[in-house]
Amino acid sequence: xxxxxxxxxxxxxxxxxxxxxxxxxxxxxxxxxxxxxxxxxxxxxxxxxxxxxxxxxxxxxxxxxxxxxxxxxxxxxxxxxxxxxxxxxxxxxxxxxxxxxxxxxxxxxxxxxxxxxxxxxxxxxxxxxxxxxxxxxxxxxxxxxxxxxxxxxxxxxxxxxxxxxxxxxxxxxxxxxxxxxxxxxxxxxxxxxxxxxxxxxxxxxxxxxxxxxxxxxxxxxxxxxxxxxxxxxxxxxxxxxxxxxxxxxxx
Amino acid sequence: xxxxxxxxxxxxxxxxxxxxxxxxxxxxxxxxxxxxxxxxxxxxxxxxxxxxxxxxxxxxxxxxxxxxxxxxxxxxxxxxxxxxxxxxxxxxxxxxxxxxxxxxxxxxxxxxxxxxxxxxxxxxxxxxxxxxxxxxxxxxxxxxxxxxxxxxxxxxxxxxxxxxxxxxxxxxxxxxxxxxxxxxxxxxxxxxxxxxxxxxxxxxxxxxxxxxxxxxxxxxxxxxxxxxxxxxxxxxxxxxxxxxxxxxxxxxxxxxxxxxxxxxxxxxxxxxxxxxxxxxxxxxxxxxxxxxxxxxxxxxxxxxxxxxxxxxxxxxxxxxxxxxxxxxxxxxxxxxxxxxxxxxxxxxxxxxxxxxxxxxxxxxxxxxxxxxxxxxxxxxxxxxxxxxxxxxxxxxxxxxxxxxxxxxxxxxxxxxxxxxxxxxxxxxxxxxxxxxxxxxxxxxxxxxxxxxxxxxxxxxxxxxxxxxxxxxx
Numbered sequence: 001x002x003x004x005x006x007x008x009x010x011x012x013x014x015x016x017x018x019x020x021x022x023x024x025x026x027x028x029x030x031x032x033x034x035x036x037x038x039x040x041x042x043x044x045x046x047x048x049x050x051x052x053x054x055x056x057x058x059x060x061x062x063x064x065x066x067x068x069x070x071x072x073x074x075x076x077x078x079x080x081x082x083x084x085x086x087x088x089x090x091x092x093x094x095x096x097x098x099x100x101x102x103x104x105x106x107x108x109x110x111x112x113x114x115x116x117x118x119x120x121x122x123x124x125x126x127x128x129x130x131x132x133x134x135x136x137x138x139x140x141x142x143x144x145x146x147x148x149x150x151x152x153x154x155x156x157x158x159x160x161x162x163x164x165x166x167x168x169x170x171x172x173x174x175x176x177x178x179x180x181x182x183x184x185x186x187x188x189x190x191x192x193x194x195x196x197x198x199x200x201x202x203x204x205x206x207x208x209x210x211x212x213x214x215x216x217x218x219x220x221x222x223x224x225x226x227x228x229x230x231x232x233x234x235x236x237x238x239x240x241x242x243x244x245x246x247x248x249x250x251x
Numbered sequence: 252x253x254x255x256x257x258x259x260x261x262x263x264x265x266x267x268x269x270x271x272x273x274x275x276x277x278x279x280x281x282x283x284x285x286x287x288x289x290x291x292x293x294x295x296x297x298x299x300x301x302x303x304x305x306x307x308x309x310x311x312x313x314x315x316x317x318x319x320x321x322x323x324x325x326x327x328x329x330x331x332x333x334x335x336x337x338x339x340x341x342x343x344x345x346x347x348x349x350x351x352x353x354x355x356x357x358x359x360x361x362x363x364x365x366x367x368x369x370x371x372x373x374x375x376x377x378x379x380x381x382x383x384x385x386x387x388x389x390x391x392x393x394x395x396x397x398x399x400x401x402x403x404x405x406x407x408x409x410x411x412x413x414x415x416x417x418x419x420x421x422x423x424x425x426x427x428x429x430x431x432x433x434x435x436x437x438x439x440x441x442x443x444x445x446x447x448x449x450x451x452x453x454x455x456x457x458x459x460x461x462x463x464x465x466x467x468x469x470x471x472x473x474x475x476x477x478x479x480x481x482x483x484x485x486x487x488x489x490x491x492x493x494x495x496x497x498x499x500x501x502x503x504x505x506x507x508x509x510x511x512x513x514x515x516x517x518x519x520x521x522x523x524x525x526x527x528x529x530x531x532x533x534x535x536x537x538x539x540x541x542x543x544x545x546x547x548x549x550x551x552x553x554x555x556x557x558x559x560x561x562x563x564x565x566x567x568x569x570x571x572x573x574x575x576x577x578x579x580x581x582x583x584x585x586x587x588x589x590x591x592x593x594x595x596x597x598x599x600x601x602x603x604x605x606x607x608x609x610x611x612x613x614x615x616x617x618x619x620x621x622x623x624x625x626x627x628x629x630x631x632x633x634x635x636x637x638x639x640x641x642x643x644x645x646x647x648x649x650x651x652x653x654x655x656x657x658x659x660x661x662x663x664x665x666x667x668x669x670x671x672x673x674x675x676x677x678x679x680x681x682x683x684x685x686x687x688x689x690x691x692x693x694x695x696x697x698x699x700x701x702x703x704x705x706x707x708x709x710x711x712x713x714x715x716x717x718x719x720x721x722x723x724x
Contacts, residue, residue, distance in 0.1 A: 012666075015716045016676050017709065022716035038720050043666040049659050051620060053642030053651065057663035064667050145622035174579050178619025180655070185617050186701030187266055191583040192619075193706060221706035224692055249709035251691035 004122075006034040007072040009065075011082045012044035013213040018248065021213060024240035025078045025114055031240075032122040034074075041068045045077075047085040050093065051179055059093050059100075066090070066103045074121065075111045078236050079212050080143020083113040088146050113143055114236060115211060119152040126159030129241030136168045136205040137235070138196065138219065140212035144172060153211060153235050160238060166203040170195070177218035193222040201228050207247075209235045220248040257606055259590035262613035269584040278413045279585055286576035289520025290627065297516065307509050308631045311567040314500055315558060321467040321500045322549070328470025332532030334545035342372040345550050349374055349459070349492060352546055353383055356490045358456035364474060364481035365389040366461030367405055367570065368494040368550055371592045371605075374459065385459075386451045388480035390444050397424045403586030403594065406518050406572040411585045414440070448480070458488040458542070460530075462495035463569065464510060465547070468503035471531045472547065475515065475524035482528050491530065491542035496550045498566040510569055513629035518571040553605045561640040565600050567630040574624035574634060580617055589614060596624035596634040603641050612650060615641035673717065680711040 006029055010022040022038075029036045046061030065086070069075045077083045087108045094101035118124040137157065143149040157165050176182060176192025183189075196219055200208045208223075208230050210216050220232035231247035258265055269275055294300045314321055326336040339345035345368075353361060361378055363369065363385055375385040375396075387396040391409035395402060397420045402408030409417075418434045425447055434440060460481050462472040472493045474481040485491045501507050515521040534541030557563055575581040575595025586594030591611070593601045599618060603611035615638035624634045645651045665672045686693045687710030696703045713719075 010716050012676070016680060017711045019713060019716035019719055022720065038717065040717060040721060041669045042717070043669050043672045044662075046663075046666070049663055051639060051642070052655060052659055053639060053644070053646040054656070054659045054663070055643055055646075057659050061663055061666045141619065141621040141623075145626055172623075174619050174621035174623070176579070176619065178621070181617070181619045183699055183701035185263065185266065185580075186704060187263075187270055188580055188583050188617065189619075189701070190705040191270065192579050195579075217709045218706065220709050221692065221702070224707045225705065246691055246712070249692040249707060251689065251712075 003033055003035045004073040006036050006074045006076050007069050008036055008038050009042055009045070009069065009075055009077045009082070010038070011077055011079045011213065013217070014078060017217065018213055018234065020237055020242060020245050021078050021234045024234070024236040024242045025076070027240040027242065028114065028118060028127070028236055029076060031127070032118050032124050034122070037072065039068050045082045045085045047082060047089070048179060050085065050089055055093065062090050062093050062104065063100055066100060066107050069107060069111075070103065073110065074117065075107065076114050076117050077111070078114045078234065079214075080113045080140050080147050080149050081212050081214060083111055084142040084146035086111045113147055113149055113211065115153045115156060115239070116143075116147060116149045119155060124156065127156055127239045127241075129239055130161040131238055131241070131243055132162040133207050134164050134166055134203075134205045135207040135209050135238070136166050136200050136203045136230075137171060138168075138175060138200070138208060138210040138215060139172045140210050140215045141174050143211050149211065153209075156239050157209070157235070163238065166205050168199040168203045168205075170199050175215045175219050177214045179214065182218060189218075190222075193218050194226070197223045197226060197228055200230055206230050207238075208232045209238060211235050216248050224249050257591040257602075257610055259602060259606070259611050259613060262588065262590060262617060265588035265590055266584050266617075269588045274413050274416060275411050275585050278411050279582060281413070282407070282410050283582050286519065286573075290517060290573060290576070291520075293516035293520040293522065297512075300513070300516065303509060303513050304629050304631055307513050307569075307629060308567055310501065310506050310509060311630060314502060315498065315563060315566050318497065318500065318555075318558065321502060322497060324467040325465055325470055325500055328467070329532065329545070329547055332470050332545070333535075334470070334532040334547060336547045336549055339372075339548050339550045339552070342550070342552050345372040345494065345548050345552075346374060346377040348548050349494070350377060350381055350383075352490060352492055352544075353378065353457050354381075356456050356544070358383055358490070360384045360386060360451070360455040361457045361459055362452060362455035362484045362488060363387050363392070364458070364460035364476065364484040365392050365408070366459065366494050367402070367592060368461055368496055369459060370402060371552065372494070372550065374494070386455065388448055388452070388478075388484050389476070390441070390448075390478060390480075393444060393448060394420060397421075401587070401592075404572060404575060405570050405593065405597075411587065452483045452487050455484075455488045457490040457492060458484040458486075459492045459494060460485050462493050462499050463514065464507050465495055465500045466502075466504060466507050467500055469531065471529045473507055473511075473527065473529050475511070475527050477519075477521075477525045479526045482526060485528070485530055486541055489542060490544040491533075491546070493530070493545075493547045494550065495547065496552070496554055498554055514569055514571050517573040517627065517629040557604050562600060562604050562637055564630075564632045565597070565604065565637060567632055568597055568601070569630060570597075571629055573627045573629065577623040577627050579619075579621065579623070596638075597632070600632075600634055600637045600641070608641055608644055608648075608650065612641070612645055615639075673715070676715065677718075680715065683708075683710050686710070
């Protein structure tokens with residue numbers, strides 16, 4: 001089989017806040033036998049516009065993404081939320097008959113969240129990483145409910161030498177991030193985030209993992225304000241064995 | 252509290268108060284998880300559950316496409332059985348019709364089974380204003396009637412009340428009983444409510460119930476209860492009024508059975524509610540009991556005009572409450588914060604449809620789109636998608652805050668220009684890293700006080716990924 005040509009869409013949050021997630025993604029994709037390219041014209045998937053009801057702005061950003069990421073075998077993102085925007089929302093943004101609709105459907109069919117891509121498309125069964133730690137995993141909403149990502153990260157984490165995974169209560173309940181929700185309705189968001197950090201802390205795990213940086217920044221920010229002892233990382237950092245750098249919010 | 256004037260426009264203030272309310276928070280903590288666990292068990296025990304959901308949704312879509320035909324058939328069947336259908340275009344029409352019937356029956360007391368449509372129409376307040384006493388017979392409804400409150404959940408109206416509060420309320424209201432009586436156990440409370448309510452059943456001239464379904468083929472209305480109060484409310488008084496909204500129609504008995512199979516499982520995790528009651532008109536000559544008069548008040552109140560819009564799927568709703576039982580926002584603040592009759596995700600879509608997005612606009616915005624509601628909805632209603640559609644309407648009509656509208660446009664302008672976007676995010680990174688002062692997080696961030704009031708904001712870690720990648724190449 002020829003090496004698939006994969007475009008990595010790191011997402012705007014990863015580019016701005018946590019480049020380590022981008023490098024870990026590159027390593028995992030290369031280890032799985034992909035040729036990784038990073039189109040430099042990438043910015044954001046357009047979800048903030050779409051979810052805020054600004055269809056026109058969302059469409060114009062989506063059109064640019066469709067152009068930038070055309071022509072690859074696969075487009076992979078280290079975010080279930082951004083991947084779901086392309087997979088589920090892009091085809092709805094343009095009316096049928098519009099050439100962009102067809103292009104959006106085609107792109108949606110080639111787009112994947114990274115951990116599910118590794119397991120479901122590339123057939124990866126284990127990774128070579130090691131980490132002595134007890135971790136718990138938060139299921140980010142879009143990845144879980146829009147894309148069915150639940151077992152894939154757990155399967156790969158089980159192959160990390162030294163790592164034990166302890167499930168928390170309500171791991172499938174939203175952390176309260178929700179994009180602009182967290183600043184529009186901060187009091188509700190705070191309650192949800194505090195529920196999450198309490199459930200995570202109750203496992204005794206020293207590390208909370210998830211597949212979306214938005215959720216992770218919210219949970220890490222709440223945990224550090226509360227003085228919780230667990231740290232937060234994107235799941236790909238652990239799977240790639242790249243956990244030497246500081247955890248989220250730690251420098 | 253009544254629903255006469257929605258408090259939905261002050262949703263953020265309502266939320267603030269709900270979060271400070273210790274009794275409410277205790278009640279929410281106590282009930283949280285129970286419904287979720289029981290529904291999950293019921294679903295797991297019925298392999299064809301998801302197929303039933305598909306069938307139920309498809310059936311309801313079919314009905315909505317031919318609503319007029321089924322409604323006419325239903326009316327003909329009710330009329331043939333000796334009953335009368337009253338068409339109420341608005342809540343005001345419904346109030347007028349119900350009052351007229353009660354006056355003709357010379358009613359002093361009206362027994363009510365649980366009906367959200369009567370809540371929507373403000374029937375209790377209207378009857379009271381005209382000297383008629385409405386008595387709620389559902390235990391939860393009875394408790395909140397004593398407290399002068401509106402329901403906070405569509406199937407568990409008093410879910411916001413703690414047991415000690417119920418005890419206190421019973422001591423205050425049931426003055427004929429010994430003040431120092433034992434009210435410790437739940438059983439004791441239940442027995443007392445039962446004894447008090449029993450007496451009231453025989454006093455009422457009119458009984459008002461809701462309807463979970465109206466069956467076009469037979470002209471029957473169907474209610475499900477766990478207390479049997481619906482049966483007594485409708486069979487003991489001389490006059491029975493069914494209040495229902497027009498989308499409650501189903502074609503035939505088979506279809507009713509399909510909905511019954513998903514309804515209780517989704518609502519309480521029961522296979523069936525304890526009582527499922529079919530009523531089909533007034534007492535016939537050979538019947539041993541039943542009402543002498545049978546009226547159905549069919550409410551539109553803005554529903555017909557939802558057909559053919561992106562909000563039509565909302566008319567499939569069977570009011571099971573699964574969406575609010577699974578909603579982290581509802582679970583945090585309870586139902587009253589939503590400010591009108593329908594709380595939770597179904598309310599977040601329905602309320603703007605019925606009272607206008609100008610008043611109800613907060614509700615579809617107060618969602619993270621976590622998708623749990625859609626995941627559990629027995630009628631597969633795309634609730635988050637419709638909340639998004641409301642946001643789109645607000646954006647089109649200029650109702651969204653100006654900061655959001657212009658902010659999104661500026662962001663869109665930058666996102667389409669990668670080089671410029673990189674400059675802008677580079678500047679933002681530089682500022683945030685300065686603010687973090689090497690600690691990796693920011694304790695106070697201008698314009699994001701909602702975040703940093705309670706949480707730290709993780710700062711950017713080093714240079715951007717794309718810049719670093721380009722250099723390595």
